[in-house]
Amino acid sequence: MKNKIEILKLENFPLINEGDDIAEIILNSLKENNISLQNGDIILIAQSIISKSLGLIRNxxxxxxxxxxxxxxxxxxxxAKxxxxxxxxxxxxxxILNESKEIVKSEHVLITETYHGFICANAGIDKSNVEGKNMVSLLPSEPDIEAKKIQEKIEGELKRNIALIITDSFGRPFRNGAVGxxxxxxxxxxxxxKRGCSDLFGNKLQSTIVAQIDNLASAAQLVMGEANEGIPVAIIRGYEYERRENSDIKDIIRTKDSDLFRNSNLKYFEEILKKRTSYKKQFSNKEINKEIIFDCLKLAILAPNAHNSQPWKFVIL
Amino acid sequence: MKNKIEILKLENFPLINEGDDIAEIILNSLKENNISLQNGDIILIAQSIISKSLGLIRNxxxxxxxxxxxxxxxxxxxxAKxxxxxxxxxxxxxxILNESKEIVKSEHVLITETYHGFICANAGIDKSNVEGKNMVSLLPSEPDIEAKKIQEKIEGELKRNIALIITDSFGRPFRNGAVGxxxxxxxxxxxxxKRGCSDLFGNKLQSTIVAQIDNLASAAQLVMGEANEGIPVAIIRGYEYERRENSDIKDIIRTKDSDLFRNSNLKYFEEILKKRTSYKKQFSNKEINKEIIFDCLKLAILAPNAHNSQPWKFVIL
Structure with missing residues (x-):
């Protein structure tokens, strides 16, 4: 077993309704799938069934x-159109607005920060795999607590040390497609x-930090799928990790200050102001597209002016 | 086998030098590890050994x-300090500049776009697991072609259909830590x-696109590690996928236009200009921190002025 990691799937998992006990259902499903949990196994559960069990389905x-x-x-x-x-x-x-702390981008899609601090499309609200035309599922408000409850019940029942991860799939900047x-x-x-650990040649690693829970969630996504696979629970066996009693999902969230892609407009504004220079005697003979000239003028007439007198004249040479 | 996915690792993999034939070495290592490849297996190879074999190590x-x-x-x-x-x-x-098409962000770290179109820290240049104090590895310039060469040689030798993925680990916006x-x-x-596929309740999925190669690369990362694990090759067995003859890594790269987090400063500038308004008779009694006032003044004196005459006076009330 030591030379491999296995991703097991719980097949024939029942549909989940509000009030269902997910830990109980996983315990039953493990039996039906003839899987005996081992110490160190990691159970990964799709957000959709946690939300359904909590009644987080909205019309x-x-x-x-x-x-x-x-x-x-x-x-x-x-x-979008x-x-x-x-x-x-x-x-x-x-x-989406109700479930968000802040809108991060609003273009053809809404990228928001949820109350947990996750940045994702549509505040993680999902229509797929929810029964009913206008029904959607919301993210659980305290996912770590939900994870802990299920972990403790399963550990208590089976007398095994396990870890538990609730997964979702998010899109990302720069790369197409969603990952776990x-x-x-x-x-x-x-x-x-891994900072301070040695590499193959004894050099100390300076900046290596691994997002192990996201690698695990992505691995689980390989069996869970996104459509009608009906596999909301996977078990990863053989991955070596240290047990951590008070784990916190917040550890994977970049703080706003340290995130290079959440810079405020203000910051850009400063950069632009600092870059402004005057150009004179540097005109080239290059012909400029009329559209570009009009775009510039449209922005220029937004300049402050006394009593909205708009005292400007433009001559296009 | 159908109820699980396995991530196998090739143990005791030799150190790689310029000119080494990676396909040949993988074939030998498979034998030593007693692994018979099966149709549909996916071989995942860490970028570092591809780069070493290609001599992409620089002093x-x-x-x-x-x-x-x-x-x-x-x-x-x-x-950074x-x-x-x-x-x-x-x-x-x-x-990093030599290996980059564009600097996307330069703050405490450089995030650039490589010539392949990948957006990552330091253009993917890596010091870890490269021998010698000042030595670094560069990304291969045509990773799909390298992948194809190795895939074809292994397929030809073993008469099995396989897929091949070259992996790296990248950091990301919003979430700490690197993933495969x-x-x-x-x-x-x-x-x-998956757009157009049905979910559990027969609803058509509207926007579900899965980045399957990144989920696979993340899964492989679970056995490869980042430090001195010495596992640069993993095999994923049991993942169902369609064979694709002319696959292209570019399919996972978001185009600049469609990427919400590569907006140019110009776009922000337009937004800021459009939001500008004049405030009068709206002064509150709130005391303003001197620092803030000085920061505003520092930016204000960057305004255009005739012959650098700087004809301004400020009165702080």
């Missing part, structure tokens, strides 16, 4: 839409800090 | 540093488009 038809959400809906739709992307309803936009990520953990550290 | 002491790199070195160091981060040498900065990613592929599609 979009029952959402009251604010003016703010209507405006945002118009903006997002106007950008020309790209052939599916339209989000004003109700879904409202729900962890959104709640118990019994395992979020990250594995 | 930083031999790099000539341009003024541009010296400036950038100063800037990055001034931000207060954060307690390790200092990068001017030579490394120069090497694919940088070169052969025999498997980069992404798995």
């Amino acid at each position: 979009l038809s029952e959402i009251e839409v604010t003016e703010n959400a209507k405006e945002l809906h118009k903006k997002v739709t106007s950008k 020309p790209m052939g992307l599916p339209e989000r309803s004003p109700e879904l936009i409202q729900m 990520v962890a959104i709640g953990i118990s019994g395992i550290s979020a990250i594995l800090d | 930083l002491s031999e790099i000539e540093v341009t003024e541009n790199a010296k400036e950038l070195h100063k800037k990055v160091t001034s931000k 207060p954060m307690g981060l390790p200092e990068r040498s001017p030579e490394l900065i120069q090497m 990613v694919a940088i070169g592929i052969s025999g498997i599609s980069a992404i798995l488009d």
Whole structure:
């Protein structure tokens, strides 16, 4: 066993309803699948069934839409339509706002920061694998606590030390497609800090930090799938990790200050102001597209001016 | 076998030198590890050994540093030092510039776009697991072609259909720690488009695209590690995928236009100009920190002015 890692799947897992005891159902499913848990096994559970068991399913038809959400809906739709992307309803936009601490980007899609600190599309609200036309699932509000509850019940029952990870799939900047990520953990550290460890040649590693729970969540995604696979629970066996009693999903969240891709507009504004220079006697003979000139003028007339007198004249040579 | 995925590791893999035939060495290692490849197996290879075999190891002491790199070195160091981060040498900065198409962010670290289109820290240049104090490894320039060569040789030898993925580990926005990613592929599609497939309840999925090669690369990372594990090759068995003859790593790269987190400063500038308004008769009695006032003034005196006459006076009330 030591020369490999296994990703086992729990087949024939039942559909989950509000109030169902996920730990109990996993225990039964392990028996039916003839899997005996071993010390060090990691159980990975798809967010969708945790949310269903907690009753975090909402009917979009029952959402009251604010003016703010209507405006945002118009903006997002106007950008999504020309790209052939599916339209989000004003109700879904409202729900996303309800579940978000901050809008990080609003273009053809809404990328927001959830109350947990996760940055993802649509605040993690999901329509897929939820029964009913207008029904969506929300992320659990305390995923670490949910993970811990299930871990403790299974450990107590089977007398094995295990770790537990609640997974979801998130899109990312720069690379197409979604990958598995962890959104709640118990019994395992979020990250594995290898700084100070030696490499093959005895050199000390200076900056190597491994997001082990996300690598594990991605591995589980290989069996869980995203469509009608019906595999919401996987077990990873043979991965060596240190047991951690008080693990915290927040350890994997970059703080806003240290994140290079959450710079505020203010920061850009400063950079632009500092880069401003005057150009004179440097005109080239290159012909400029009229569109570009008009775009520049449109921005130029936004300049401050006394009593909105707009005292400008432009001559295009 | 159908109810699980296995991640096998090739143990006692030899150190790789320039000119080594990676396919040949993997074939030998498979024998030594008593692993018979099966149809559909996926071989995952760490970038470091591909680069070593190609001689893509550089001595930083031999790099000539341009003024541009010296400036950038100063800037990055001034931000990295207060954060307690390790200092990068001017030579490394120069090497990063040489290997990059564009600097995406330069703060305490350089995030660049490589010539392949990958966005990552330090253009993927790596010091770890490279022998010698000033030696670094560069990314292979045509990773898909390297993957294909090795795949074809192994397939020809063993008469099995396999896929091949060259992996690296990249950091990401929003989440701490690095995860496994694919940088070169052969025999498997980069992404798995599930749009139009049905979910558990027969609803059509609208936007589900899975980055399957990155999930696979992350899974392989679980056995490869990042330090002195000495496991540069893993085999994933039992993952169902369609064979793809002309696979292309570019399929996983978001185009610049469609990437929400590569917005140019220009775009922010437009947004800021459009938001500008005048405030009058709206002064509150709130006391303002002197630092903030001075920061505002520092930016205000960057405004255009005739012949650098700087015709301003400020009165702080």
